[in-house]
Amino acid sequence: MASALTDKLSRLVKEMRGQARITESNVQDMLREVRMALLEADVALPVVRDFIARVKDKALGQEVLGSLKPGQALVGIVNSELAATMGEGIADINLNAQPPAVILMAGLQGAGKTTTTAKLAKHLIDKRKKKVLTVSGDVYRPAAIEQLKTVTAQAGAEWFPSTPDQKPRDIALAALDYAKRHYFDVLLVDTAGRLAIDELLMQEIKDLHAVLKPVETLFVVDAMQGQDAVNTAKAFKEALPLTGIVLTKLDGDSRGGAALSVRQITGAPIKFAGVSEKIDGLEVFDASRHAQRVLGMGDIVALVEQVTKGVDMEAAQRLAEKVKSGDGFDLNDFLAQLQQMKQMGGLSTLMDKLPTELAGKAGQVDMDKAEREVRRKEGIICSMTMKERKHPALIKATRKKRIADGAGVQVQEVNRLLKEFEQMQAMMKKMKGGGLMKMMKRMGGMKGMKNMMGGGGMPKLPF
Incomplete structure (x- = not known):
């Protein structure tokens, strides 16, 4: 995410931290580098000017000059001003409406609006425990209605049928009536997008x-569009009276400019x-947290959330009991x-949330290659056969x-996998006394995650 910007800013952060004395001269040099990094990342020029002015004003104030560690104080200012540029905290x-609460999804064609509608449905079901209905008012793109039907099913929400020969207004009113009669908490309305902004689109959505x-x-916007976004x-x-922004494809954004610009330019918070x-x-x-990630400081909170969500604690408990009982660790385990690793979102998404220094160590391994290795082992x-998985000792030359x-x-x-399995099997035997479950429980807590990441480098992965 925002890799080019993160690389440049994280290097600057490292240099700033080492500054024992801050002067107007080295602040100017630092700000020039920051300005270039932001412009190259496609951040809007007015946003860059405002950001640089705010940082300069605070960097030359007593907060930094009077600090015992001025370099670190300066990093703190850059971090807080980056966060302020994107909007304080969480929006x-x-x-808060008489059910159903209607959410209108707007945006250009290709921004990921339909997929985002289903993702938001999933979020509202899982995190807010809401009963959600989706409907498509996109009667211009033949596959749009069927696409929403498919992704809505994946999200676990209910889909309201519509056809291309209907008018979007009639579809929306029918869906709203259905949502009221069947006691839905939320109605998500996916609207038509266009390749360019035009009056017909705007009038229809108004x-x-x-x-x-x-x-x-x-407003759903593709983060990779940069200035166009x-x-x-x-x-x-x-x-439209926009109440919020959804940035899509943030994981593939090599520039990062949209996230830093869109809040200040529109006045609508990124939600x-x-x-x-x-x-x-x-x-x-x-x-x-996003500012910390852009500056290469990582996002340990998000990492803990991702690992905790991905770890099946019931499966971990069963495995711990199995190992403890002496049944042993087999190839099925x-x-x-x-x-489990795949359910956590893959290695690359985990590394994205690590501080640059730690991720740099892991980066010595090609993440794409590592993920291919995991799939190959699978x-x-x-x-x-099930018998071979249960009794790996049976696997001799012809079976191999x-x-x-x-x-x-x-x-x-095959030989390499069996050797790695034997190493893991030996490790599991050492955990026979209940150590495995303790380790898995630690993964679900902040303290445990920090211990894993900070107290001895990266954890050993099975590849």
Whole structure:
């Protein structure tokens, strides 16, 4: 996420921290570098000017000059002003309305509006325990209605049918009536997008807004558009009373400019960020935590949340009991551990939330290659019979050849997996006294995560 900007700013942060004495000269040099980094990241020029002016004013004040550690004080100012640029703290979604609370989704074609509608449905079901109905008013794109039906099912929400020959206004009113009669808490209305802003689109969505009177009008914008994202957000803000912004594809953004610009340009708070393609890949946007990630400080809170969500504590308990009882750790258990890693969102998304210094150590391993290795190991185990997984000692030369052929790999890779399995099996034997469950419980807490990340480097991964 915002890799180019993060790389530059994290290097500057390291240099600033080491400053024993802050002068107007080295503040000017630092700000010049920050200014260039922000402009290259496609941050809007007015936003850059305002940000630099605020940092300069505070950097040359007593807060820094009178500090015992002026370098660290300066980093603190840059961090807090970055967060202020994107909006202070968290702007939660407003559902204070007579049910159903209507949320209108607006944006350009290709921004990820339909997928985001389903992700938001998933978020409201899981986090707010709401009964959610979705409906598509996009009668211009043939696949839009079916796409919403598919992703809504994945989210666990209910979908209201519509057809391309209907008018968006009629669809919305029918869905609202259905939502009222069936006691839905929230109605999410996906609207049509366009490749460019045009008067017909704007008039149609204005009419929908007037009819539905939504509690939230969210503008969905592709973070990778950079400056274009800001311009389109501004145009929508002039046409509609936007209550919030959803930034999509934040995980693929190499520039990061949209996140830093869109809040200040539109005046609407960033409420959510799309951080992966998965149906649960939507995070409540926290400006302070995002600022830390942009500066290369990582986001340990988000990392703990992701690991905790991905770890199946019941499965961990069963494995702990199994090992404790002396049944032993077999290849089915090894496969389950690999699958747990995938449920956590993959290695690259975990590394994205680590501070740059720690992620740099892990970065020596090619993350894409590592994830391919995990999938290859999964394929090898899935090519084994249940008996072979339960009793790995049975796997001799002819069986290895069959397994390798079935997984499309060389026999050497089967041997390598079996060796790694034996190493993990030996480790599990040492945890026979209940140590495994203690370790898994620690993963669910902040203290444990900090111990894992800070007290001895990166944890050993199964590849």
